[in-house]
Amino acid sequence: MPEKSIEEKVKDIIVEQLGVNAEQVTPNARFIEDLGADSLDTVELVMAFEEEFGAEIPDEQAEKLLTVGDVINYVKEKQGE
Amino acid sequence: MGQSNQSYRRVVITGMGVITALGQDLETFWQNILAGKSGVSRITIFDASQFDCQIAAQVAEFNGTPFFKVPKDARRCDRYTLFAMAATKKAVQDSGIAFESENMNRVGVLIGSGIGGLRTLEEQYSNLLQKGPSRLSPFMIPMMISNMASGMVSMEFGAQGPNMGVVSACSTSTHSVGESFHIIRRNEADVMIAGGSEAAICSLGIGGFAAMKALSTRNDEPEKASRPFDRDRDGFVMAEGAGILIVEELEHAKKRGARIYCELVGYGNTADAHHMTAPSPQGEGAARCMRMALECAGLNPSDIDYINAHGTSTPQGDICETQAIKTVFGDHARKLMVSSTKSMTGHLLGAAGSVEMAICAKVIQNDKVPPTINLDHPDPQCDLDYVPHKAREVRVGAIVNNSFGFGGHNATLIARKLV
CATH class of the missing domain: 3.40.47.10 (Thiolase/Chalcone synthase)
Incomplete structure (x- = not known):
């Protein structure tokens, strides 16, 4: 089985953590306004991304990850380095 | 008889819900109790093979998610809160009360837990040791604190009356019901969702009580292990689950035509x-x-x-x-x-x-x-x-x-x- 893309992995985590439907998780979807996350959810999401992609996401960076696309781009950028 | 009650508002029980090893609905549970069945078995919900005590009355098949309006809320609850929510939903249904036509400022919640979210504590402490402090869940504290069942139930129903949790070990939920009785007598609420919940069948819970020599070690005969008043008793058998009662002011219950089980006096x-x-x-x-x-x-x-x-x-x-x-x-x-x-x-x-x-x-x-x-x-x-x-x-x-x-x-x- 081919390895899942970054997009798929990010999407899976969001669906699991926030209990939303996969169709809602579009690149433009905002975690708080569109996906119903609260402040505790966002902390837990960042931890799950860190765990999945094996990288620390500093707090000042985490604050800027407002949409699904922000996370995908950030992970791609970090992995490209 | 009952003369001293005359000046007080009278209090009755109008609904009940239980989650136990002997049944997750009231009628099954009651029939098993009358039939003299034991809910005790070998522990399967965690690996107890290294423990002196390897038996408990566990709620082996349980899914808490369907009892929440928002499934995500179930994910952020410890097992003890899941039990409490499930038993509450069953009790509310049993009582026939329609909260949409109630003044929710007059509906309170008093659900206690002796220990609270011990499994959450166990999981998270293991994370701390194995992965470091940055891997502690932001939900650890809200999940493990012993008042959260009362909090989550109030949110689920919009119950804005008196709300707290009792913590008094094995007398917790008797206190919860008793304090609810007084809250209604004192005219601070008309309806109280009252009871207790526990989910401590885990390595810390079994290990801790076993260390006190408080638990039966009759591992080969689980159904015979809990034998109160018998000369061969050797300790208690831990169980998990919840019991929730709808405690209600008498006139309020009569007005809505509620079935009344009994009066709390x-x-x-x-x-x-x-x-x-x-x-x-x-x-x-x-x-x-x-x-x-x-x-x-x-x-x-x-x-x-x-x-x-x-x-x-x-x-x-x-x-x-x-x-x-x-x-x-x-x-x-x-x-x-x-x-x-x-x-x-x-x-x-x-x-x-x-x-x-x-x-x-x-x-x-x-x-x-x-x-x-x-x-x-x-x-x-x-x-x-x-x-x-x-x-x-x-x-x-x-x-x-x-x-x-x-x-x-x-x-x-x-x-x-x-x-």
Whole structure:
């Protein structure tokens, strides 16, 4: 089985953590306004991304990850380095 | 009878929900209790193979998610809160109350837990040790604190009346129901969602109680392990689950045409002030507690037909409770029936009192008294009528429900047929 893309992995985590439907998780979807996350959810999401992609996401960076696309781009950028 | 109640608002039980090893709906549970079934088995929900005690009354098949309006809320709840929510939904349904037409400022929640989210603590501490502090979940504290069941239930229903959690070990949910009784009597609410929940069958819970030598180690005969008042008892058997009651002001219940199980008439609440875990000699604190409840109810000892004992199957506890009953009831102690349903359910700790209060309400409603099973050779110091082995059909007008907790907490409820 081919390895899942970054997009798929990010999407899976969001669906699991926030209990939303996969169709809602579009690149433009905002975690708080569109996906119903609260402040505790966002902390837990960042931890799950860190765990999945094996990288620390500093707090000042985490604050800027407002949409699904922000996370995908950030992970791609970090992995490209 | 009941003269001292005249100036108070009267309080009744109108709905009940239980999650236990012997059933996740009230009727199945009640039938199993009458049939004298044991809910105790070998532990499968965690690997207990290294522990002295390898048995418990576990709720093996349970999914909490369907009991939440928003599935995500279930993910952020410890197992004890999931049990509480499930039992609450069942109790609300059983009561037939329609919260959409209630003044929710007059609906409160008082659900306690003896220990709280022990499994969450265990998981997260393991994360801390293995992965470091940055891997502690932001939900750890809200999940494990013992008041969160009351909080989550209030949010689920929009119940904005009195709200808190009681923590008094194994007397927790008897206190929860008793305090709810007073809240309604004092006119601070019309309806209280009251009870307790516990989910401590995990390595810290079993290991901790086993270290105290408090648990039965009859691992080869799980169904015979909980044997209150029997000479061969060797400790209690831990159970998990929840018991939630809808406690309601009488006129409020009548107005909506509610089915009324029984009237709550008395509540006693005392401390041994003696020892962390051992009961006071001759059950002195327990006796004062039962007397306080009788006085509150305005009943005489001879008015009581049935006592649902704390009866945990520990060597000392069962003797002290027997002595306390003799102290309070005198000659009548020989006439009334006493049973320990923990012989079947195991010990639900902070949920024990409210699950047992649900049993008592069914006793009053059906005039059937559940047995104490496994009472093959009564301890010579335990010489009351414990209704051994088989349930009885007999009129029950009034009951006493006892709970005693580590810390020397005693709680007694008295209920009777509505007259």
